Amino acid sequence: xxxxxxxxxxxxxxxxxxxxxxxxxxxxxxxxxxxxxxxxxxxxxxxxxxxxxxxxxxxxxxxxxxxxxxxxxxxxxxxxxxxxxxxxxxxxxxxxxxxxxxxxxxxxxxxxxxxxxxxxxxxxxxxxxxxxxxxxxxxxxxxxxxxxxxxxxxxxxxxxxxxxxxxxxxxxxxxx
Amino acid sequence: xxxxxxxxxxxxxxxxxxxxxxxxxxxxxxxxxxxxxxxxxxxxxxxxxxxxxxxxxxxxxxxxxxxxxxxxxxxxxxxxxxxxxxxxxxxxxxxxxxxxxx
Numbered sequence: 001x002x003x004x005x006x007x008x009x010x011x012x013x014x015x016x017x018x019x020x021x022x023x024x025x026x027x028x029x030x031x032x033x034x035x036x037x038x039x040x041x042x043x044x045x046x047x048x049x050x051x052x053x054x055x056x057x058x059x060x061x062x063x064x065x066x067x068x069x070x071x072x073x074x075x076x077x078x079x080x081x082x083x084x085x086x087x088x089x090x091x092x093x094x095x096x097x098x099x100x101x102x103x104x105x106x107x108x109x110x111x112x113x114x115x116x117x118x119x120x121x122x123x124x125x126x127x128x129x130x131x132x133x134x135x136x137x138x139x140x141x142x143x144x145x146x147x148x149x150x151x152x153x154x155x156x157x158x159x160x161x162x163x164x165x166x167x168x169x170x171x172x173x174x175x176x
Numbered sequence: 177x178x179x180x181x182x183x184x185x186x187x188x189x190x191x192x193x194x195x196x197x198x199x200x201x202x203x204x205x206x207x208x209x210x211x212x213x214x215x216x217x218x219x220x221x222x223x224x225x226x227x228x229x230x231x232x233x234x235x236x237x238x239x240x241x242x243x244x245x246x247x248x249x250x251x252x253x254x255x256x257x258x259x260x261x262x263x264x265x266x267x268x269x270x271x272x273x274x275x276x277x278x
Contacts, residue, residue, distance in 0.1 A: 048229045049275035068252045073255040077262040104199035112192030119181035139234040154245045161249035168256035
């Protein structure tokens, strides 16, 4: 009980601190790398909840694919954007807090505090699932029997997104 | 097991941090990063409910899997739009993309 709480607290601190650094980091590349740390911490929390399948998917999709894509977008956009250097120079914490952040910070903090209050008073304190959860085999079986149609729709969605990304970014090459 | 409200609160705070960033920053790539952060908080909530309330039901993780699929597709198309924006307008600041402003 106590060990689980300590592990969860460490992971939560890592996740929240790196998410905070994503907001306040001066350089956008640093923000993207802190995003990797935050995603990895969330994967650790999934592991602590015995969701090994979701932890693996989290590392593959978020840490592996999405962050790499974001880093590629940063590199490709920073070459052409000459204003980037000027913008990043005045995006430190002081600039962020001074300019428009107080209102946005209040909005985020009020939301998080209100949701925490709701979760606290909701009375879900008794964990039902003390036993080990589903097996990964059960997920695969359910995914390919009951949810086979949504699964195929998801694959079509990914195909459409891939074709859309190629069309959006390769237009200049076609015009040449 | 830790009480259910703790991972739920972590997800809420992750969402709040992402909301703060998305409302503050004007860089389009950064806004996309904050959207991913908020989606992560929502996923954490879904996983927590699935783990604590219906632990032996594989439908919770499957739902999270579909959310992640949509997030990946959204990130791919969004970054392609940003690259197209950089190519056509020469900026990634959303404040300067005001072509439709009256």
